[in-house]
Amino acid sequence: MxxxxxxxxxxxxxxxxxxxxxxxxxxxxxxxxxxxxxxxxxxxxxxxxxxxPSTMFMVVPDVDSESLLAHACESLASASVMAGDFAGYLEGPQRHTALAIQQIIMLAELAVNRALDNVDVPLATV
Known part of the structure; x- marks a missing residue:
């Protein structure tokens, strides 16, 4: 005013x-x-x-959702194993933190698996 x-x-x-x-x-x-x-x-x-965005690491635009979800599921499973192995070398609060990170990764993996189950796969015509 x-x-x-x-x-x-x-x-x-x-x-x-x-x-x-x-x-x-x-x-x-x-x-x-x-x-x-x-x-x-x-x-x-x-x-x-x-x-x-950088084109150094680029996902091909025409990749189907099923392939992307499958790759995400495999990446999350690998991250879960790595976090679990890393937690084995730690003690005390750091171990609890690493195990919490592993649990979050596992929950994300479950969500991606459920999304993968819901993807409609077109039937191949022969």
Whole structure:
């Protein structure tokens, strides 16, 4: 909301001093508004249009969902085994953390397996 009267009112005797004081207050108010806009509504650092994903590791776009889910399931099973083996070398809280990570991986593997069961496989025509 803009105010017509400077905040606080200028009590000077000369017109030039009053104009200078009013300009300084306007500049201060603009700086405050810029700072608030910057911190309360920051610009997005990376927009979707400018970000291009790396093509070093790329999944072929026409791979079917069943193959992707099967690969994800195998990767999660391998990660579960690695976390379990790693937990065997640890003791105390670190072991509990590694076993918790293994449990999360196993839950993700179960979810991927269920999604794989729900994939409709088109029948091959002979």
């Amino acid at each position: 803009s105010k017509i009267v400077p905040d606080p009112p200028v009590n000077t005797a000369t017109p030039n001093a009053e104009a200078t004081e009013a300009e300084a207050l306007i500049k201060d108010r603009e700086a405050i508004n810029r700072a608030l806009d910057y911190y309360l509504d920051p610009p997005e650092p990376y927009s979707v249009k400018t970000r291009r």
